[in-house]
Amino acid sequence: MTDAKVPLPTLLSDDGDSGSQAAAISPEFAGESLAAYAVRHGLRPSAERPPVVAYITEVWRRRHFVMAFATARNIAMYTEAKLGQIWQVLTPLLNAGVYFLIFGLLLNINRGIPNYLAFLVTGVFVFNFTQRAFITTSSVITESLPLIRALQFPRAALPLAYVVVELEQMALAMAVLVVIVLASGEPITWYWLLVIPALLLQTIFNIGIGLFAARLGSQVNDFSQLLPFLMRTWLYLSGVLFSIQNLSLSKSSHVPAWAVPVLASNPAAVYIDLVRNSIMASQRLSAPGSQPYNAARCGLWQHAVQSNTAVPSSLEYDSAYCHAQVTVAHFWYFGIGWAALALVVGFFFFWRAETRYGRG
């Protein structure tokens, strides 16, 4: 209305014979500030992050981009290698092979765990999923800087795509795992279906920590130096190599009783145990508390674990007669809780810095 009448002293207009104006022009014109003028014309600050709902909608609109980007990255990862895509299957196989060599053949230790090899490999694969999601997303912003600077899209699509890459890798690793677990003598049961919700929860959790790591990695350069140590500590605390439940059961243990539920409820341990309990009948049958408490049988098992030799196979399942500290039901609650918490916290943490990712 008014702007049609008022001759706007626009800075780029060719008013008069000079053809240009000095830079020092008042931002006030027609009694209105430039900011008010911009807002009146529906313009918004360029470095303003979109509101949450709009942001989520934009991410959803980019779902095809997320999938295509993940596929592209999967391909790019192996273009240099001669064997190409075969590495996707070969990597988990070799991983399992190393552990089989060391723990299955060289060191015959089972620490009172029946079917220790399957126990170990399951732990390694499941932990690896979270570990790789965490490590790769921590560099996603730096790696994608050109893309971020060139094109407008919600940046959360990038860590999301990296987690999808890891999920695709995990699917192949699971195929390898199934073969190993079956070969080790575990039966196929209906419990196997529980792997799907377990991995789904883990994926949601990974998206959450992936978003978290993406922002942290983009702003704190030292983060990537620290990451390997963090990850190794986490690995050792998560019961990949040993059973957390059995820690305090052994009589010579120095581990205080409160540490067991704390360690067992850490997210990596939770998802590992959920998967183990679904695909390994030996885990379900030997879980403490799965049989009525029997002091004598539990004591025999504890005695066997303390001796430095391997636990005889006749006693392997007798940990079931000890008291449970954490039950499988607890694991499901924790699994859901961690996934929801990680997703919400990770998303908000990432979203709050949305406009800063292009700075580099």
Place this chain on the structure above:
Amino acid sequence: MAEPMVVVDDLNIVYKVYGAGGDRGSAATVLLRALGRKTRGNIREVHAIRGISFIAYRGDAIGVIGRNGSGKSTLLRAIAGLLPPEAGNVYTTGGASLLGVNAALLDDLTGERNVVLGCLAMGMSKQEARAKYQSVVDFSGVGDFINLPMKTYSSGMGSRLRFAIAAAKHHEVLLIDEALATGDAEFRVRSHNRINELRAAAGTVFLVAHDLEEVELTCNRVIWMDRGKIVMQGDDVIGIVDKYIEASGGIPIDRDPLTKRRLHPRIGAES
């Protein structure tokens, strides 16, 4: 009435440069910093943009000229929303896309995948991306190289493909930072025409270029920057370009006294 697309209101941009002293790696410095004796001792602030204001309207193609380090690229990045302002603000319609010279997409992937990914990232659906694919490839003129990884491209081919991808979508505000500098003469003509198309489709184009002839041919407005401030700006593109050349001690351009056109144009295809 012209509709504003970009409003820059007394914009100030300050870069914080860490470790400007160059002694970050020294163990003693790190120790001192860890002990709190010398916390953040070597941050330097670079005031790259010092209070710029202007309005860009729908249909404008604005050339930004000036010496190296005068703040041209910073201005474009601020408009794109990549740099938060220290003071003042930039207002846009949203969706300003910056096309820089280094904007490789995914080097390991073929040009083909880059085209599809770029289109999807800009928010196109799968069908749209597929529909646009051929025109992008044709426009970029990379030919059979489209099936090779982008890292095998020459810098000119790379920037051509990137520009073609970015230009596939209608951008309300397109920011081009030296992106066309490496293209060959034929591609320049094509991109010049594409910029005109984008303008005609009611977009706004910003062009940072050291090639002043390109600015003259492409832009209807020009901003001359120096040390983070605007020296001159306006519609008289040729007049400002000539003054800029004069100020930087260059040889004046031979022009037709009536039409003000260059007498010896290098980019000749525009009649």
